[in-house]
Amino acid sequence: MSALDVTPAQFRRLADRISSLAEQWLADLDSRRIAPDTTGAVTEALFAEGLPEEGLKDAALEALKPVMDGSRAGNARFLAYVFGSGEPVGVLGDYVASVINQNVTAWRSAPTIVSLERSVVRSLARAVGCDGFTGSFAGGGSAANLMGLAMAREALAPANEEGSPSGVVYASSEVHMSIPKAMALLGLGRKNLRLIPVDSEWRMRPELLERAIAEDRAAGRRPLAVVATAGTVNTGAVDPLPEVSRIARAQGLWMHVDGAYGALAAMALPDAFEGMSLADSLSMDAHKWLYQPVDCGVLLFRDPGAARKAFSFSGDYVRTMNADAVEGFAFFDESMELSRRARALKVWLSVRYHGLAAFREAIRRDVENARRMESLIRAAPELELLAPARLSAVCFRYAGRVPDSERDAFNARLMARINARGRAYLSNATLHGRFVLRACFVNHRTSPEDVDTVMAEVLAAAGELL
Ligand SMILES: Cc1ncc(COP(=O)(O)O)c(C=O)c1O
Structure with a gap:
């Protein structure tokens, strides 16, 4: 018998515990803050002990919760980079891929x-x-x-x-x-x-x-x-x-x-x-x-x-x-x-x-969400749209009450502020040499109401900075 052997019954017990953690993680995904409220010192400290010489057995799983809680990029209002949403049936397919290895x-x-x-x-x-x-x-x-x-x-x-x-x-x-x-x-x-x-x-x-x-x-x-x-x-x-x-x-x-x-x-x-x-x-x-x-x-x-x-x-x-x-x-x-x-x-x-039809529909919804954000930006006098939303990326910046020469620095601070508030997450791009905020919709969880929430967050964060 190898020291690494895990019986099928033990495997099932561990998998059930992880399934429970995953169920909770998915249930909370959209309601919790997106950017974890943490620092480099805190995340380094989580793993400072390194790997143990003696196995912890079932207690090894206890350290999973902070790891999972610190990872929330699937949130419906995470619109940074080009980051897909981790469709849960695909997740289970990945699990099977590891089982059969x-x-x-x-x-x-x-x-x-x-x-x-x-x-x-x-x-x-x-x-x-x-x-x-x-x-x-x-x-x-x-x-x-x-x-x-x-x-x-x-x-x-x-x-x-x-x-x-x-x-x-x-x-x-x-x-x-x-x-x-x-x-x-x-x-x-x-x-x-x-x-x-x-x-x-x-x-x-x-x-x-x-x-x-x-x-x-x-x-x-x-x-x-x-x-x-x-x-x-x-x-x-x-x-x-x-x-x-x-x-x-x-x-x-x-x-x-x-x-x-x-x-x-x-x-x-x-x-x-x-x-x-x-x-x-x-x-x-x-x-x-x-x-x-x-x-x-x-x-x-x-x-x-x-x-x-x-x-x-x-x-x-x-x-x-x-x-x-x-x-x-x-x-x-x-x-x-x-x-x-x-x-x-x-x-x-x-x-x-x-079914493929459901994916086509989700893609169309992302595009509609981008168009919705685009029209909200056009309607807000203090915001400036920097590129038409042809697919699902929207580039804009805050322009109101900030002199032109200070807009790059202001929008960089604005992005950090929006993300730190924890209810929306955006990234940035450089267009015509200018710093712009960027939202990209490739998440099947994002709804039109989420778009409205993100825009409200942008304006609230700008209000805090001004
Ligand atoms: C246009 C384009 N090409 C290539 C890549 C790189 O893809 P990956 O991150 O999967 O390596 C990206 C990533 O965002 C992209 O947007």
Whole structure:
């Protein structure tokens, strides 16, 4: 008998206790303060003892409550970053993924889960209008973007064998930081990322993309790929995908769409994402606008051969020995990961439980909530809207009774004040060099009444500061 053995009955007892804690946590989620009222010293002190030499048995669970209480980002009025709400059936799917602890490497070692993931990927691709794409789950949008650009590089400027890759990548000036990071990690270099200016609605200007490509060619450089964003992190802008695709095709460039924030909203708003299916690769985050618990990114691509060119390095010990297309399939041939959690399981369970229609409806509700906030901002003379709410991000700031030169500092203090009051949680963005408050709706719990509460909190916090 191992010292680590837990009998099925003991497991059930522990799981029941954790289920009770989870039930209470969910029941209280929207009524308790969002930002925990704590300090760095307090949170460090919670764990100062480190890990024990002797096991605490059931008493080990007692320390879970402060950990759970200190984590409330699923709250309906937590509108910071792009943070999905941790849909509870998806949570249970994640639990099952840990129970079966299946390593989703290849069909031969994980047949059912590999087929499940392939099916979920195909279904999501179809749901966002990219029928025929395949792909795989990944840690998140950053990992999916890195893989998309690795595929672009190997397709057009292979470095797998020779090293020293080169090439220029184009993206709008609103690009997410994961793209310059991917440039650096792939050895392409951050200086080879060209930032194309945006129009008045924060979308890439295609004529300037075309000009930048021509300038690079004239200077003897090799244009490699365009990254179009389908939902920029600041304002939710969707680049003009049909025009970007036309240019990419005409110039022989790879087109990657960073849809980490927005792409899954194509399930509900297909018109806003016209041209997305013209991409060669597309990233999207089910832990954002499909409400799944982190981590749950997805990379879709049109050509599995291009994925294998970038990622297939099979050594003997993992070589699959089967000619059958399904039975010979290995995710490690099409992804940068080898050991992989069964991330698709939570999506599968969550969508089977609720149905795709319920997700489309939740996405539409988020968009309506953003529009509601936008109109409340327009109606408030002391507030200024900084970008139209095209998807579900709203950027605004307090302008009344504060001189222009002090508005950045005032709004930074205002954000801290709003969050410290504990009933709303916002983050910030920089637009035209100005500090703005930002709310992003990707939470299925948020209601129109929550939007009204958040706006009341903004004005109350401003009143406190003035
Ligand atoms: C547009 C965009 N791309 C990429 C990412 C990175 O995604 P992840 O945090 O899942 O790595 C984000 C995250 O907010 C994003 O908004």
